[in-house]
Amino acid sequence: MSDDITGTTAAEIADSVRALRDRGALPPGTVLPPVRELAATLGINRNTAVAAYRQLAQAGLVVSRGRAGTVVAGHESVAQEGYAADTVLRDVATGNPDPRLIPDPTRALTTVAGRPVLYGEPVIDEALDAWARDWIAADLEADFRITVTSGAVDAVERLLAQALMRDDAVALEDPCFLASIHTVRLGGYRAIPVAVDDEGMTVAGLRAALDAGVRAVICTPRAQNPTGASLTARRAAELRAVLADHPYVLIIEDDHFSLLSQRPYESLIGPGHRRFALVRSVSKFLGPDMCLAIAATDPETANRLAMRLSPGTTWVSHLLQRLALAQLTDPQVAADVADAAAHYAARNEAFSARLRAHGIDAPASDGLSLWIPLPLPARVVTERLMRRGWLARTGDEFALGDRTEPSRHLRLTVHDLSDDDAETLVADLVAALR
Structure with a gap:
C-alpha cells in the first residue's frame, strides 16, 4: 500500500490518500502504513508523514487507534434510543x-401566544432566562450565563464544536450514553473511555484521560445512562480535586434526569474551574418532543455559544420557550x-x-x-x-x-x-x- 500513496509534502500525501479512498482503493477499515514505513517509502521526513496523517484525521477521513494504527474512516452506525422499528416483540x-406520565400541555398552550418575535431580538425568552437562573443558582456556585438549545444533545454538540477541533480527545463515561457516542464520532473527535462504577465516573479513569490530553469531559452526575449510577459527594470531591490542575478542560455535565432524580446533585465543576457547562433538558419529564435544554456555562463559553445561536438560523422558538416555562412554573x-x-x-x-x-x-x-x-x-x-x-x-x-x-x-x-x-x-x- 505504501507504493500506492504518493507525494513529497503533507498536503500532497493527504490528497493522494483521499483520492485512493474516493476511488475505493482504500475502503473503510483499511489500516494505513505506519508513519516510519511511509516516510521510508516516499523518501521524506517522518514529521511530514505525521503531518499528512494529522490533516487526514482533522478532515475525518482517517481515525487514529493508537497501537492498532491509522485506519480509513467509514460511516459506522450507532445504536439509537427509542422504540425498535418493525418488531412484533x-x-x-x-x-x-x-407517555402517560408526561404532563398534558393543552392548558399551557393557551398562555404562550403573544406578540411575534422578530430578527435581531434576544434569542432567550426573558422570563425563561430568569427562571433558569434561579433553578441553576441553587446548584452551581460559579458565575454562569444561560443559553437555550434544542435539547441536551444539541447543547453538547455545540459545546464541543466551539471548543475543539477534529481529532481532539474527549473523555466519555464507559459504558456510555448512545447519543454521546454518536455526537463524538460525527464530530471527528477521539473518545477516551473513563470507567464508571456505583459512585459514577472513576478517579483513576479521569486521571488517565487527562494524562492522555483530553480537552473536554462529558459526565452524567445523576442517573447515568445506561448504568443508573449517580455521583456521590465523596466521589465528586475527588474528581474536582483531579480537575483542579486542569482548569481549562471543558467540563460538560448532562443532568438529564434533574427533576425526576431521587439523588442529590453533585458536581465536577469546582468554584475556580474556567470552562464548564451544566446542561438540563426537559425531555424526560415534559417529553422528548419539547426539544429544549438549558445550558449554564462560564461567560467565555456563553459568548462562543452565542455566536452559534444567531436569530433566524439556529435559535430555539420563543413559542417553545414560553410553553416550557408555562409548564415549569405550573404547580399542577x-x-x-x-x-x-x-x-x-x-x-x-x-x-x-x-x-x-x-x-x-x-x-x-x-x-x-x-x-x-x-x-x-x-x-x-x-x-x-x-x-x-x-x-x-x-x-x-x-x-x-x-x-x-x-x-x-x-x-x-x-x-x-x-x-x-x-x-x-x-x-x-x-x-x-x-
Whole structure:
C-alpha cells in the first residue's frame, strides 16, 4: 500500500490518500502504513508523514487507534434510543419515559401566544432566562450565563464544536450514553473511555484521560445512562480535586434526569474551574418532543455559544420557550413530575426486588432503566429472550473500551410494565440464564 500513496509534502500525501479512498482503493477499515514505513517509502521526513496523517484525521477521513494504527474512516452506525422499528416483540430496550406520565400541555398552550418575535431580538425568552437562573443558582456556585438549545444533545454538540477541533480527545463515561457516542464520532473527535462504577465516573479513569490530553469531559452526575449510577459527594470531591490542575478542560455535565432524580446533585465543576457547562433538558419529564435544554456555562463559553445561536438560523422558538416555562412554573405540572419521579423509582425497585428473589443482584439505580448484571454474555441472553417474545438491549452497544470481551449486562426499561408482565419477564429472564 505504501507504493500506492504518493507525494513529497503533507498536503500532497493527504490528497493522494483521499483520492485512493474516493476511488475505493482504500475502503473503510483499511489500516494505513505506519508513519516510519511511509516516510521510508516516499523518501521524506517522518514529521511530514505525521503531518499528512494529522490533516487526514482533522478532515475525518482517517481515525487514529493508537497501537492498532491509522485506519480509513467509514460511516459506522450507532445504536439509537427509542422504540425498535418493525418488531412484533415486546420492546423493553427503549429508554423512553412513560407517555402517560408526561404532563398534558393543552392548558399551557393557551398562555404562550403573544406578540411575534422578530430578527435581531434576544434569542432567550426573558422570563425563561430568569427562571433558569434561579433553578441553576441553587446548584452551581460559579458565575454562569444561560443559553437555550434544542435539547441536551444539541447543547453538547455545540459545546464541543466551539471548543475543539477534529481529532481532539474527549473523555466519555464507559459504558456510555448512545447519543454521546454518536455526537463524538460525527464530530471527528477521539473518545477516551473513563470507567464508571456505583459512585459514577472513576478517579483513576479521569486521571488517565487527562494524562492522555483530553480537552473536554462529558459526565452524567445523576442517573447515568445506561448504568443508573449517580455521583456521590465523596466521589465528586475527588474528581474536582483531579480537575483542579486542569482548569481549562471543558467540563460538560448532562443532568438529564434533574427533576425526576431521587439523588442529590453533585458536581465536577469546582468554584475556580474556567470552562464548564451544566446542561438540563426537559425531555424526560415534559417529553422528548419539547426539544429544549438549558445550558449554564462560564461567560467565555456563553459568548462562543452565542455566536452559534444567531436569530433566524439556529435559535430555539420563543413559542417553545414560553410553553416550557408555562409548564415549569405550573404547580399542577410540578406535582405531576414529582409523581412521575416516585413512579419510576418504585417500579424499578419492585422489578429489582423480583430479580433479587431469584438470585440476580440488580440494584435499583436512578433513571428510566435498569442495568442488569448477568453470568452469561448478554447477546446469548437476548437471543433467548427473543424466543420468548422480548426485545432487550445488551451492554455491548454502550461500550467504548475493549470490545474483545462481550458485555455481561442488559439495560432494561421496565417501569411501564404491569405487575403480571414484570413477573413474566423475570421468569423468562431466569429461564434464559439457565
